[in-house]
Amino acid sequence: MPRRALRAAATLLAAFLLGFVLLHAMPGDPRDRLEDVALPREQADRMRRALGLDDPLPEQLVRTLAAYARGELGVSFTRHRPVAEVLAGALPASVALGSAALAIAYAIGLALALLAVRMPEATRERLDAVLLALAVVPRYWLGVLLVLVFHAWAGWLPASHAMSPGGGSVIDRLRHVVLPALALGAPGAAVVARLALASMARLRDAPHVVRARASGERGIALLVRHVLRPAAAPILALVGLDLPALVSGAVVVEIVFSWPGAGRLTAEAILAADYPLALAGAVLAAVAVVLGRAVAEGLARRLDPRLGALSADLEAGP
């Protein structure tokens, strides 16, 4: 456990340092985010001083790191309010979209795998090719396609934002999340389906499945109990690895659907050289990676206790 905590802390520190250095290495700086090309040098210099950017970079780094240690993330250059407040405003939308996308990815993916595993080999191979194509389809393209089909043509679902103008009911909000969640989750569903299908196909004729079949078990119940469950460890471990997408992996989808999430916020902050907001967004994504990894390891250990014992042995050392 201490080793994992140390590893997590090191990951977060590395993300912070890398983010800080890369942001400051970008051409131009926050004074150049304004549209006025003729901004006087004196005014630009005054802005730099006001933002604390005149100090040597190592000094800025230490000051920012100390502030982070105190839980202070600074004030956004572009939104003129505390970064923590800005991110807190965007996180619920990110979590809602990410959770819906994960649910779609696993529900559709596992259902497809359960259906496909009983299909003839040739049909399965054709389905696998379709799934492969879906897994790599650009999410921007898929998002636009979904808008065209389900919004512009059919008129069934809204195409933007997390609610209707002026606010909306729970049903209204659920309707708004469907298309972006599909755009984000459908490629994931294809990945889950292919992974599950491959694992289940290997297990389908395993001795314990043959014995269960001989004892009279049939159909979906047999597949779920004796094929899917043993195959679930690597599939569910993916959940943890997908967690970072909850926070920052949905930038393109958030832009297409005008979704008010943290990914779009961070991307806009990077383009505007809003160092405090961009850095906090990067660190937040790193936190999601660390948490995701912990969830993945936890799930894997729970589903296969041998991994836990092995992990404990490794931590204990020789």
Added chain:
Amino acid sequence: MDGRGALRAFAIAATIAAAAGCAAPSGGRSGAESGPALVVALRGDVDSWNPYVTEDATSAYLLDLLYPRLVHEAGTVGREFEPWLAESWEPAPDGLAWSFHLRDDARWSDGTPVTCEDVRFTFEIQTSDDLAWDGAFLKKRIVGVDCPDPHTAVFRYSGRYADQILDANDDAIVPRAYARVPLASWRATAWETVATTCGPFALESVTPGQETVLVRDPRWWGAAGVAPPRVVLRTHPDVGVAIRLLLAGEVDVLPRVPPRHVEEIARSPGARIVELPSLTFTYIGWNVLAPDAYAEAIAAGATDDADLIARLRREHPHPFLADSRVRRALDLAIDRDDLVRGLWGGHAERVATPILAPWARDDAGPPRFDPGRARALLRDAGFRDDDGDGVLERGEDPLEIRVLINADSALRRDVLDRIARNLALVGVRLLADPVPRAEFNARARDKRFDAILAGRVAGTRVEPQATLHGRAAADRGNNVTSWSTPESDALLDRAAAAPTREAARPLWLEWQRVFRDEQPYSVLFAESTIVGLSRRVRGEMPSSFNPFLGLPVLRVADDGKRR
């Protein structure tokens, strides 16, 4: 003023009257709920609900709906200003003061009256070093604001000059109640939680990343002229999506339609376009210094002043753009008609100088597209195509110009592509140097370019000295291309000091002649603001430089079709 002008002035006056009529002391929200909300698409959130904190141009325009100014700058010859917070204004006999008489029925949204103390407080924060407002230089000739009574604000000036009203009028008036927030904290304050406003709408709710809801305040004496009960400002970072929603009737107003989408909207049965003046122009600035000379001098510790620029012009001139014959030739070889028709579908105006204010601009228009004369000027300047590759040379140097442009703007790329084709006809190779905005501005500031394609909001203010005077840097300006001449500087100084617009006008006309002879920029066109309106929207937007000031007169037909 002709009939259309009178009609426009009336429409503006009616809108501003509605906008400026601040609230009566009490009352409810009767009638605020009737009719559908007006849905307006914006590219991003409003960055701050305080006009002295916002740094975003769209946000600044929008805040005119929430905070009053003394007067509205109509920009029409013969009637430059319309009443807003001030009902009338007059100068002192010696011209060293202007008195603005404020409405006595104007109220902030917290019920307190709008008085001269608010105007004085606004002036104090504008000139405060703690706030460091970037427009503080506009106040350099204002000595102070006196309040002889609550509804009279007297601006005192250090001298008499033509733009005294403009200087007093920049920018919005904010309530003195804002003094409870220390100036040092203004840029870290969520102003939507404490906003005290005085406009046709009040702030109802802000949902970051999604929408802001403005609600009509029926307590206002001008509420009868405000049509929509609510305005919902929806954030749409992707303009393509916003246009789809406009055509589908889910967005009512798209305040700035990119020109490449104008025809699509105009042809659609679901929407229409409205063209408003913008007083914004696009130009190519020709650097008269060798591209690295300035940055190297600054890095070596030189001070950015007129002496430095003069020395660099002598010692490190640009190999060909320092020659006014070359700059004039380039200008003659640019087909402005092609830009205006081909890119803007005619929704822009060909212009030739950076002065767009109707009272000061000359009537000569831009030079005719004349590749023949351009070639002759280049021959005079010593350029030949000895190797027959289609590109002129002088000695070993081909006439090749790299143009710095903001890569984020597809429109600028299109402009440059067309100009490059024009200039190729006279043997000039124009190459795009596209970089992200932050780098673009950094290189512009360091003057590291041959030429720069950029835009500028000229507004109703006539102020080329901020960008074209030899002492611009010393006077809180920035002469990006480093061009100036003693004659130009003298004319700029005299025009800026002229006591009246009548006295200033001949000086501005003379300066524009010098500008045309020297051609430090090629000013290409003044673009219109194209507003997209859904077919459900009723009402005509008054002609104003600020498209948001037209929102109060727009009504949405309740056809029940909005999903």
